[in-house]
Amino acid sequence: MNIFIATYGSRGDVQPYIALGKGLQAAGHEVTLATSERFREEVEAHGLHFGYMNDTMLAILDTDQGREMLENTRSAFAVVKRTFSMMKQVGPLQRRLLQEGWDAARQCQPDLIIFHPKAYGGPLYAEKLGVPVILALVIPMLVPTAEHPHLGFPDLKLGAAYNRMTHALVKRLMGLSAGKPVKAWRAANGLPRQGRFDVLHTHAGKAIPVLCGFSRHVVPPPTDWPETVTTTGYWFLDGHDHWTPPPALADFLAAGPPPVYVGFGSMAGRDPQRLGRIVIDALQHAGVRGIVATGWGGLQIDAPLPDSILRIEQAPHDWLFPRMATVVHHGGAGTTAAALRAGKPSVIVPFFGDQPYWARRVHALGAGSRPLPQKTLTVEALAAAINGVDAGVREKAAALGAAIRNEDGIGNAVAQIEKLMGGA
Missing domain, CATH: 3.40.50.2000 (Glycogen Phosphorylase B;)
Known part of the structure; x- marks a missing residue:
C-alpha cells in the first residue's frame, strides 16, 4: 500500500508517527509523513518520504503569547478562552496548513490516509481522493466515554452524565475551532456542504476507525468504547541499542x-x-x-x-x-x-x-x-x-x-x- 500519514505539533506529536511509519515501511508499504518543516530531517533520516507543512504555527507557540496560552491552563475553559483570543492570528494559518496538507496528500496519491487530530484535514483529503481514513491517537482524549471525564476536566465523581458532557463539550469546541477552515476548504475543492465537523466521523456519518498508540496497562480501554477503536500499545521510536554515550x-x-x-x-x-x-x-x-x-x-x-x-x-x-x-x-x-x-x-x-x-x-x-x-x-x-x-x-x-x-x-x-x- 501507499500510505499517507499527517501529523502536526511538537516532537511528541511527530515521533510516534515516525515510528508507526517505519513499522508500516518494514511491512512492505510505501509511507509519506507530512508534518512541520522543522522535522523534515528526522523524517527523512528514518527513510520516510516527507510531506511539507509550514512551521509558522509552532513558531507562534514558541513566543511569549503562545507560551502564555499553553501554560496558563487551570481549566479547559481557560484553554478555550485563550485559543479563541488568538483565532484572528491562527485562522489564516489553519487554512494554509489545510492546503499544504492537501498538496502533500495529492502528490502522494495514497491508498490510505492516517491522521493525527491536529492534522484534521485527513478525512477531507480521504473524501476527495476516495480512499479510507484512520484516526491515530497517542493521547486518550477524543473518543467519548461515560466512565470518566475528558482528561482536561476534573474528575468530580458526578457520574455518567457529567462525564459524557465533558466529552461532548470538547467535541463541540473542536468543531467550532476547525469549522470555518474546513467549510472554506470543502467549498474550494468541490466537496458538498457538511454538518458540524467531527474527526470521529466521515461526512456521511460513518465512524472513522481509531488506533490508540498507548498501552492498555496504563489506560484501560473503557467498556463503552465502540469496536472501531483499537488500543495497540505504544509506538516507540527505537534504534539506540548501540548508541555510544559521550x-x-x-x-x-x-x-x-x-x-x-x-x-x-x-x-x-x-x-x-x-x-x-x-x-x-x-x-x-x-x-x-x-x-x-x-x-x-x-x-x-x-x-x-x-x-x-x-x-x-x-x-x-x-x-x-x-x-x-x-x-x-x-x-x-x-x-x-x-x-x-x-x-x-x-x-x-x-x-x-x-x-x-x-x-x-x-x-x-x-x-x-x-x-x-x-x-x-x-x-x-x-x-x-x-x-x-x-x-x-x-x-x-x-x-x-x-x-x-x-x-x-x-x-x-x-x-x-x-x-x-x-x-x-
Whole structure:
C-alpha cells in the first residue's frame, strides 16, 4: 500500500508517527509523513518520504503569547478562552496548513490516509481522493466515554452524565475551532456542504476507525468504547541499542549508583533559571546523584555543579532511562511512556495540556509520586518526592515496565491497519 500519514505539533506529536511509519515501511508499504518543516530531517533520516507543512504555527507557540496560552491552563475553559483570543492570528494559518496538507496528500496519491487530530484535514483529503481514513491517537482524549471525564476536566465523581458532557463539550469546541477552515476548504475543492465537523466521523456519518498508540496497562480501554477503536500499545521510536554515550556520561554512570534523571524537554516555563536552581538544590537536599538534561531549553543552569550532578544536553531515552534510579520529568506522553517502559519510577512535574493527566495516571498506578505542578514547585517538595520513591513504588514500576515491554504496539497497529484495509 501507499500510505499517507499527517501529523502536526511538537516532537511528541511527530515521533510516534515516525515510528508507526517505519513499522508500516518494514511491512512492505510505501509511507509519506507530512508534518512541520522543522522535522523534515528526522523524517527523512528514518527513510520516510516527507510531506511539507509550514512551521509558522509552532513558531507562534514558541513566543511569549503562545507560551502564555499553553501554560496558563487551570481549566479547559481557560484553554478555550485563550485559543479563541488568538483565532484572528491562527485562522489564516489553519487554512494554509489545510492546503499544504492537501498538496502533500495529492502528490502522494495514497491508498490510505492516517491522521493525527491536529492534522484534521485527513478525512477531507480521504473524501476527495476516495480512499479510507484512520484516526491515530497517542493521547486518550477524543473518543467519548461515560466512565470518566475528558482528561482536561476534573474528575468530580458526578457520574455518567457529567462525564459524557465533558466529552461532548470538547467535541463541540473542536468543531467550532476547525469549522470555518474546513467549510472554506470543502467549498474550494468541490466537496458538498457538511454538518458540524467531527474527526470521529466521515461526512456521511460513518465512524472513522481509531488506533490508540498507548498501552492498555496504563489506560484501560473503557467498556463503552465502540469496536472501531483499537488500543495497540505504544509506538516507540527505537534504534539506540548501540548508541555510544559521550565519555563524561559513561564515566559518571560508572562512578556510582544509578542517578536520578531530571529533564523537562522544551517545557521552559516562564523562568527556566528558577527551575534549574530548584532542581540542583533538590538533588543535593535529597542526597542523590543526578543527571540533568538541559536540551530544548526546559532547564537553564548557570552555576558550577558539584561532582554528584552531571549536566547533559540530551540522550536517547530508550538508552538512558533503564540506567536511572528515578526519572523526574514533565509528563509528556512520550517521556512518560519511555519511563514506564524502562520500569523506573516517575516524579512528574506537569506544566500544561495532557501532562497533569499522565501525572495522575502514573500515581494512580503506583509507579510514581503525586504530581508536583511546576508553578508551585519547591526544593523541599521535589527532594521529598525523590526520597519518597520506596521499594513498593519501584516494584510496581518494574512490573508495569515488564508488561509494556511485552506489548508490540507497532506490530499490533500494522496488523490492524492491514486488517482494516483488507476489509475495505
